[in-house]
Amino acid sequence: MATQTxxxxxxxxxxxxxxxxxxxxxxxxVKSQRTVPGALIPVLQTAQNLFGYLPEKALRxxxxxxxxxxxxxxxxxxxxxYFSTTPKGKHTVRVCLGTACYVRGGQEVLKAMTxxxxxxxxxxxxxxxxxxxxGRCFGACGLAPVVMVGDETFQRVSPSKVNDILxxxx
Amino acid sequence: MTTVYINKQPIEIxxxxxIFEAAAKAGIKIPTLCHVENQIPKGxxxxxxxxxxxxxxxxxxCTTPVSEGMKIxxxxxxxxxxxxxxxxxxxxxxxxxxxxxxRNNDCELQSLAxxxxxxxxxxxxxxxxxxxxxxxxxxxxxxxxxxxxxRCITVCNEIQGVGSLFAQGRGFESRVGPAFxxxxxxxxxxxxxxxxxxxxxxxxxxxxxxxFVWEAIEDPSKFVVVQTAPAIRAALGECFxxxxxxxxxxxxxxxxxxxxxxxxxxxxxTADLTIMxxxxxxxxxxxxxxxxxxxxxxxxxxxxxxxxxxxxxxxYPEFLDNISTCKSPQQMFxxxxxxxxxxxxxVDPKDIIVVSVMPCTAKKFEAQRPEMxxxxxxxxxxxxxxxxxxxMIKQSGIDFRALKDDVMDSPMGSGSGAADIFANTGxxxxxxxxxxxxxxxxxxxxxxxxxxxPVIGLEGVKKASLLIxxxxxxxxxxEGVELKVGVAHGLGNARKIIxxxxxxxxxxxxxxxxxxxxxxxxxGQPRFTTNEIRLxxxxxxxxxxxxxxxxxxxxxxxVQQIYEEFLEKPYSHLAxxxxxTKYNSRLN
Numbered sequence: 100m101a102t103q104t105x106x107x108x109x110x111x112x113x114x115x116x117x118x119x120x121x122x123x124x125x126x127x128x129v130k131s132q133r134t135v136p137g138a139l140i141p142v143l144q145t146a147q148n149l150f151g152y153l154p155e156k157a158l159r160x161x162x163x164x165x166x167x168x169x170x171x172x173x174x175x176x177x178x179x180x181y182f183s184t185t186p187k188g189k190h191t192v193r194v195c196l197g198t199a200c201y202v203r204g205g206q207e208v209l210k211a212m213t214x215x216x217x218x219x220x221x222x223x224x225x226x227x228x229x230x231x232x233x234g235r236c237f238g239a240c241g242l243a244p245v246v247m248v249g250d251e252t253f254q255r256v257s258p259s260k261v262n263d264i265l266x267x268x269x
Numbered sequence: 270m271t272t273v274y275i276n277k278q279p280i281e282i283x284x285x286x287x288i289f290e291a292a293a294k295a296g297i298k299i300p301t302l303c304h305v306e307n308q309i310p311k312g313x314x315x316x317x318x319x320x321x322x323x324x325x326x327x328x329x330x331c332t333t334p335v336s337e338g339m340k341i342x343x344x345x346x347x348x349x350x351x352x353x354x355x356x357x358x359x360x361x362x363x364x365x366x367x368x369x370x371x372r373n374n375d376c377e378l379q380s381l382a383x384x385x386x387x388x389x390x391x392x393x394x395x396x397x398x399x400x401x402x403x404x405x406x407x408x409x410x411x412x413x414x415x416x417x418x419x420r421c422i423t424v425c426n427e428i429q430g431v432g433s434l435f436a437q438g439r440g441f442e443s444r445v446g447p448a449f450x451x452x453x454x455x456x457x458x459x460x461x462x463x464x465x466x467x468x469x470x471x472x473x474x475x476x477x478x479x480x481f482v483w484e485a486i487e488d489p490s491k492f493v494v495v496q497t498a499p500a501i502r503a504a505l506g507e508c509f510x511x512x513x514x515x516x517x518x519x520x521x522x523x524x525x526x527x528x529x530x531x532x533x534x535x536x537x538x539t540a541d542l543t544i545m546x547x548x549x550x551x552x553x554x555x556x557x558x559x560x561x562x563x564x565x566x567x568x569x570x571x572x573x574x575x576x577x578x579x580x581x582x583x584x585y586p587e588f589l590d591n592i593s594t595c596k597s598p599q600q601m602f603x604x605x606x607x608x609x610x611x612x613x614x615x616v617d618p619k620d621i622i623v624v625s626v627m628p629c630t631a632k633k634f635e636a637q638r639p640e641m642x643x644x645x646x647x648x649x650x651x652x653x654x655x656x657x658x659x660x661m662i663k664q665s666g667i668d669f670r671a672l673k674d675d676v677m678d679s680p681m682g683s684g685s686g687a688a689d690i691f692a693n694t695g696x697x698x699x700x701x702x703x704x705x706x707x708x709x710x711x712x713x714x715x716x717x718x719x720x721x722x723p724v725i726g727l728e729g730v731k732k733a734s735l736l737i738x739x740x741x742x743x744x745x746x747x748e749g750v751e752l753k754v755g756v757a758h759g760l761g762n763a764r765k766i767i768x769x770x771x772x773x774x775x776x777x778x779x780x781x782x783x784x785x786x787x788x789x790x791x792x793g794q795p796r797f798t799t800n801e802i803r804l805x806x807x808x809x810x811x812x813x814x815x816x817x818x819x820x821x822x823x824x825x826x827x828v829q830q831i832y833e834e835f836l837e838k839p840y841s842h843l844a845x846x847x848x849x850t851k852y853n854s855r856l857n
Binding site: 167168169170171172173174177178184 | 426432433435436437446448449456
């Protein structure tokens with residue numbers, strides 16, 4: 100696992116929140132899911148929503164409390180590209196490379212995004228502002244090529260628009 | 270029941286069965302690389318494809334349940350080509366060279382390729398990355414050879430309940446291994462080697478000691494002694510195409526002499542010694558609990574199986590005081606070989622090399638545990654699995670089947686029938702009871718019907734209770750006590766019995782063997798082990814026991830001799846120093 104840097108956490112209102120409190124919240128959630136079959140994936144999603152990524156300590160907690168082997172938890176985390184074990188930037192940029200976006204220039208958009216942010220896919224900018232990911236169809240093929248930043252969708256994106264999109268986020 | 274037609278032949282089969290099971294019932298062979306007996310099928314390898322009339326496409330027979338009147342074809346051009354195609358694809362990414370693979374001629378993928386007539390790989394593609402994990406003393410994993418059949422995941426998780434291995438990543442990048450690409454020595458692997466025994470290819474194997482052993486044999490300054498565990502004699506024959514369950518004790522001794530060992534001894538000798546020590550320990554624990562009314566850890570667990578010891582150190586450290594302090598027979602042998610025997614034979618113990626032949630991979634780990642050096646040296650130097658011994662015999666050009674029977678050397682070469690049955694699940698328990706009964710009552714057990722029937726066989730958790738009556742005066746406190754014993758084989762079953770204990774069930778003595786069936790089903794035994802083969806080996810071991818004149822550990826004259834000449838009595842100060850050990854929690 101990648102070494103973890105100090106990460107500051109914020110709640111949904113943008114207030115600073117201490118890491119320990121997040122673990123306390125996670126523990127309550129995991130304990131409530133102990134007897135629920137198939138609880139692993141929803142619990143991991145919750146954990147990722149809490150921390151912004153899946154720190155090792157959280158995964159060990161999930162494994163212990165759900166009584167699932169750590170290897171299985173890691174297997175599920177590694178299977179879904181949605182899950183990340185490295186801290187993410189404040190905003191996650193996802194460039195769609197699904198079929199429709201691909202044929203309409205998604206790859207060019209990604210190249211521009213990579214250049215503009217100065218990072219490769221899967222990485223986070225040093226100021227932890229942006230993380231860059233690739234999406235495989237957001238279900239908005241009519242708007243191709245599509246870029247998502249957080250929950251916001253940008254349609255018919257061309258390489259020249261990339262800069263403006265990024266500048267609209269602080 | 271329902272009727273299906275396989276290749277037009279009607280077959281009656283229970284509703285809910287799979288096509289694969291129906292075919293097996295009818296004696297129709299469907300190839301598979303991922304199936305594990307009595308486990309939920311994973312459908313991972315896709316080799317068991319069959320045609321079903323009316324189905325959209327071919328189906329994997331292992332995961333498809335039968336339906337009334339289903340018409341199945343297992344042998345048609347379509348089916349044969351589909352299977353061949355699947356195997357070709359597996360081979361196209363398989364990063365291994367058959368000629369130099371340890372599984373050459375013993376590989377399920379290789380023989381299936383031959384069976385299906387794969388003569389050419391049409392698809393030149395990317396090869397898997399070969400990443401070697403040789404971090405543990407027992408096992409080597411090579412990701413390049415892995416075909417991702419997931420059998421190892423099934424045994425590690427479902428059967429052993431260890432959970433060290435799982436599928437990681439996805440697509441072409443997917444691989445089998447511990448969490449986040451850690452090595453096996455960084456996780457809770459107990460090194461039982463059930464993964465190595467069930468792997469269809471060379472992706473998980475034992476760490477070979479063959480070259481070290483050859484080197485020791487060649488070294489004229491070394492006095493090399495070999496011990497063989499009881500389970501070897503009922504399985505080694507399989508390496509030379511004997512039927513499973515063929516006893517080859519005498520030929521094995523001959524072969525070991527021809528390989529060049531200076532002395533050929535028997536782990537059975539120290540299995541008998543284990544019974545003397547462990548039986549005494551149990552009686553002392555019971556005395557402490559019943560007479561002295563002291564706090565004492567009961568039930569007592571057996572300690573012969575190193576995978577179980579490591580499992581308890583990881584998962585149940587709160588029960589470590591319950592585990593007998595006795596070293597395993599392998600380790601007791603190493604210690605007495607380099608003390609008692611060295612003195613007797615006039616050999617400097619620093620020149621003695623102790624080699625064990627074990628049905629087990631975890632024994633390689635056990636031999637190098639830092640506390641296993643009470644003789645002043647590493648007590649056991651090298652450990653060969655049954656498979657490795659088979660390979661050494663082949664390397665030396667010995668015609669095993671033509672060998673004459675020979676007998677082991679004295680004074681550490683004889684074992685009672687009670688020691689033989691250490692190889693079987695329930696065997697250590699039965700051996701202990703044979704001796705404890707005679708010590709406590711002073712009465713001899715009749716040799717007829719000597720077996721403790723309730724602890725025999727392949728049921729996962731077995732229980733028995735024995736009413737103790739007619740005790741000798743010094744054991745009077747046991748009069749009328751109902752001794753409750755439990756037996757578990759396969760670590761998943763060990764967990765069950767411990768959970769039952771936590772739930773309030775009372776036991777005095779529990780035998781745990783790491784591998785299903787006991788040592789006869791060990792991770793170092795000839796591949797491929799099914800329950801049918803386990804039962805045959807178990808039967809062979811009972812046959813070995815029944816053929817012996819001495820069938821109780823305390824009656825073994827060599828055991829009596831070592832106490833007279835060296836150890837004084839069970840649990841003596843010296844016995845405690847040399848034959849007992851301690852365990853450490855690995856929980857963190």
